[in-house]
Amino acid sequence: MKVFATILFLFISSTILWAQQQSWIRINQLGYLPEGKKVMVWVSKGNQSIKSFEVYDADNNKVAYKGKVNKIFGKYGPFERGARLDISRVQKSGRYYVKTDDGTQSPVFKINSDVYKGAADFTLRYMRQQRTLFNPYLQDSCHTHDGFTMYASSVGLPDSTHIDAGGGWHDASDYLQYSTTSANAAFHLLAAYRDFPEVFGDEKQANGLDGKNGIADVLDEAKWGLDWLLKMHPKPNMMFNQIADDRDHSGYRLPGLDSLYGRGHERPVYFIDGNPQQRGKFMNNTTGTSSTAAKFTSAFSLGYHLLKDKDQDYAALLKEKAKSAYDYAYIKPGVTQTVSVKSPYIYAEDNWVDDMELAEAMMYSLKQDPAYLDKGLNYARQEPVTPWMIRDTANHYQYYPFINLGHYELAKHTKGKEREEVIKYYKEGIEYVWNRAKDNMFYRGVPYIWCSNNLTTSFAIQTYWYKQLTGSTAYEELEQANFDWLFGVNPWGTSMVFGLPADGDTPVHPHSSLTYLHNYPLDGGLVDGPVYASIYNNLIGIQLLAEDEYAKFQSDLVVYHDDFGDYSTNEPTMDGTASLIYLLSAKEAEGQKKK
Known part of the structure; x- marks a missing residue:
């Protein structure tokens, strides 16, 4: 009895001390x-x-x-x-x-030099978990009947025509699939392997199951994405932007049970025609074909370079598709937004010249024609700084992919004043963020908009690339602060990556049917991250399902909840995770070089 009383006293005492704690x-x-x-x-x-x-x-x-x-x-x-x-x-x-x-x-x-060892490969677990067709995590198949066309009558495919569009990754905890996020994810995975091949292992087969196949797992994963992108661009005059729509959000289920669109297990596949398309009672603000098509070009081009010595026929196909996607981008210069049927939420991408800049640089890598560099520089001058860095705000995915990837690729192919010019653009963007960051203890200059962790990851990559291009360490502490934020140096003291580190405070209640219904862990998934309290308080359908363990650290400025009911801060995303894989591989490679 005395032992029990002592334990009870210690427990109560420690609880009181925590409640009274004022500093961390x-x-x-x-x-x-x-x-x-x-x-x-x-x-x-x-x-x-x-x-x-x-x-x-x-x-x-x-x-x-x-x-x-x-x-x-x-x-x-x-x-x-x-x-x-x-x-x-x-x-x-x-x-x-x-x-x-x-x-x-x-x-x-x-x-120590090994603190980041294996982190990039660990995060790949989430990418495999997001696969469609055969899902190695569930060891089951899903979405094998995709899909039926919408808006493609101009190329001889009346609405509801069946095409083979199976494959790729689910976008987040829902089962929608977007070409724009998938192409960006594939590019980041390919770039991670190109820049840091030494950090990745080979523990999985191409289908994602255990077993070596002589190819780094990150390259297997990137190819899974490329395979699907090829299906979404089956002919030179055909390109599709997304599979499914927000009718997906009507209930919780495993992906194999998806049948919400009135045609059994088939789902709609939306064609890119460069014109506004359905957004519930509204229309989206699509103005052209460039933003998505240019991302296809870049992913196919980089895939060609990395696979040409492993599979010549496949690489040749990628090279051919890179050019036809590039031509598709010029059908109608402008941005392609996603489609929503029931809710007001879409990926409201509003910029496209950054995508074209990257596409021009990647086409130069294929053709070695200086005309591509000239056009790339022209696009760079139209949007020298990614707008969220200047405005300190944005709509959901308004300035996607949150970082101008083209500046980095152009800087590697240009010399003299032109190279200095594009590097200067990176510095200008960093300075905008730094001028906000220097006034708070977290060096936080990234806005708390939806998917703020994705912006944080992209900004850390931009500061890293600036350091690589210039040799300057002027922003090294700012770069590290953004990286540290993702793994605990934030108001809540938590990592934003499911299960990483294994012994840390990480998300355990993500907004996901897999976890909610069956308690499946989402290892490696980067969650959306904190949002302004003003955003959180005005979102539709959010209700916390458990007591808020971080209540003491919420504020009128910003909130984060490890709670299934909060889809705004605690839902992992496939494209954000792919970007994080690049950042983690850079950090792991840095550690290896210091040994």
């Missing part, structure tokens, strides 16, 4: 590279300040470093005060924790 230290739960930038963030809901901190070796509790606090930041979100604790001088591998002079202690964290 946020860390990157994955850890830090020995020679990399390492900054924790101290935050407090009280009005006290701190002046110093100490780093302790967790294995012997001895002080390894003493540091001073140079600046106290003011109110941000739920916190009254904050400070950045720079421990970059600690470079010896080991396990550490930090204490500030007010007694706040951080969790234990790791410093």
Whole structure:
């Protein structure tokens, strides 16, 4: 009885202490590279300040470093005060924790060259889980009857004509499929393998099941996406933008049980005609064919370069399709938006010259014709900075894919003043974000719009590419701050990636039928991320299903919930995860080089 009473007392005491706790230290739960930038963030809901901190070796509790606090930041979100604790001088591998002079202690964290080892391959799990046709995660087939055409009568396909469009990835926790996000995802996977082939393993067959096949798993995954894109561009005069629509959202089910469109298990396949299409009682704002078609061009081009030595016939097909997709982009210059039937939410992509810039650069890589570079530079000048960086806001997917990929590819193919010009565009965008970020303890300059984690990942890639192109480390701490944000250096102290790290605070209740119905984990999935409280409070159909474990860290500025009922902050996305795979592979490669 005494033992029970003691345990009860300790439990109650620890609960009271947590409730009374006013200060915390946020860390990157994955850890830090020995020679990399390492900054924790101290935050407090009280009005006290701190002046110093100490780093302790967790294995012997001895002080390894003493540091001073140079600046106290003011109110941000739920916190009254904050400070950045720079421990970059600690470079010896080991396990550490930090204490500030007010007694706040951080969790234990790791410093070594292997802290990111295997992270990119782990995140690939989510991509395989999103596969259609044969799904290796469920070891079952789904969406094998896709689909019937819409809006394609101009090319001899009356509405409801059956075509073979099976394959690819589900876009998020729903089962819709979009060419624009899939082509962007395929490009990021291919670029990750092109730039960092050494970090990826071969543990899966092409179908996603266990077994080596002599090809890196990331390349297998990219090819799965390319196979579907080929089906979505079956002929030079045919290209399709999406499969299914928001009627998908009518209930929770496994993907094999999808039959909501009045034709058994067939789903609608929407043709790209460059004109506005159905959006419930409205029409979307499609103005042309370029944004999606240009993304096809870029993915096919990069696929050709990486697969030409492995499968010559397949690579030749990709090269041919890259050119026909490029021609399709010029049928009607403009943007192609997605279709919604019941709700007001779509991927409201509003820019397309960035896609054309990338397509021109990738066509140059195929043809070596300088005319492509000239056109690419012309497009670069039309949108030098991705608009959300300037405006600090955007509609849902308005400026997709959140980063101008073309600047990086053009910079690799140009010299002199032209190269300096496109690199300058990256710097201008970074400066817009930095001017907002420098005023808060998290160095947060990315807006809390829907899918803010995708923007965060893309911005971290842009700062990384700027460093690679220039050799400048001017924005290294800003780059690391955005990376750290995704793994715990945020108001909630949580990783935004399901299951990564395995021993960390990560999402466990994502908005997903697989988890909600069968408790299947979504390993590796990057969730949408925090949104402005004003956005959250005005979304349709959100209702939290459990007590909010992060209630203490919500604010009038921004919210995040690890709750199935919150589709705005806790739904993983396929394209955001693919972008994260590139970022993680860059970090893992950096660690390998320092060994």
